[in-house]
Amino acid sequence: MHKSVHDYLADFDDIPGTRVYTTKRARQGYWLNQFAMSLMTEENRQKWKADEKAYLDGWKMTDEQKEAVLARDYNRMLDLGGNIYYLAKIFSTDGLSFVQAVSTMTGMSVEDYKAMMDAGGRSPDGVRSIKGGN
């Protein structure tokens, strides 16, 4: 039943279009995620909105992470260790819903993404496994 942690983790890289939030990503994204958490108070949201760049200077994030945040490039933020529930604080502060923010990661317009969801969502067929091609 229990498999080695190496085998357990290796499977995650075989899922198309998905970054599983592993401990490695958690470590890489520590400050990015903590910055995002800080937007849970109105006081910090006001400071952030007043000057985003200055606000980010208060956090020990990499330049790449800061650029990804300023560009609202959520796929890039995920690549740099962000987790969606933390990053949700950024798009919520922007006044975006989950659907609006999540659609930006799919290469689809919000309208097309919403239409896909209303029609039953994205089928798992073909996106279960890279190796399996199913």
Added chain:
Amino acid sequence: MARITAGVATSHVPLLGVGIDQGKMEDPYFKPIYAGYEWSKKWITDEKPDVIILVYNDHASAFDMNLIPTFAIGCADEFAPADEGWGPRPVPNVKNHADMAWHIAQSLILDEFDMTIINKMDVDHGLTVPLSLMYGQPDEWPVKVIPLAVNVVTYPPPSGNRCWMLGEAIARAVESFEEDLNVQIWGTGGMSHQLQGPRAGLINAEWDQKFLDDMTADPERLRHIPHIEYLRETGSEGIEMVMWLIMRGALGDNIKELHRHFHVPASNTAVGHLVLEKTS
């Protein structure tokens, strides 16, 4: 003695809280979703549970990257709704049955589940949306709530089997509490959804329906679904369904499905809901 009488499973999509808070229950998008809870709202009014053990996950609200407890139990008298980036939900504070929560915490630890005990915490949509779906908009929640938070955000989350066993241990803990209480256990989150990356929007209604079926027909299968299957088949956030297995493990062998609801979509998510009665 306290006794677990029933279990409830439900998704906890934040949008379903927004719809209730903003009075959009009759909106064509929301109406078919909330319609599936009408039976349950009547049922719970008749059942009048004294305490709900509410299994949910915190979505980077009370727990940040500094503290990632696998299983945490809230033991304070009261918990306020969290500000998740758009201000706290306009819902009542959640009142705990703190004596029972502490009893469960110590019983679980003696039963070899090494719980994290938490006092000061705000509770996010994972906990408050299920209450709104089942109770609507009361001035005060008419029930005491023991929050039980599970890490399903940072991998690895607990296995389905471990969740099941925790449920069994919770049932033993409840049965040894001397007060005469009608206790329900709720498992929340799911069903299929993926909120990140190019594969976002994944829904697997067929897999979800089989999961709903097997909560009664073949729960043994559900115990042993590996994380990778949840990830591949139900999207990166479908893993929340392991929390349903804590509820299911607590109910024991003899149960009856009283009510079921399934709807796609709410926001990015497949909504699933079950009411299960313990028959002996």
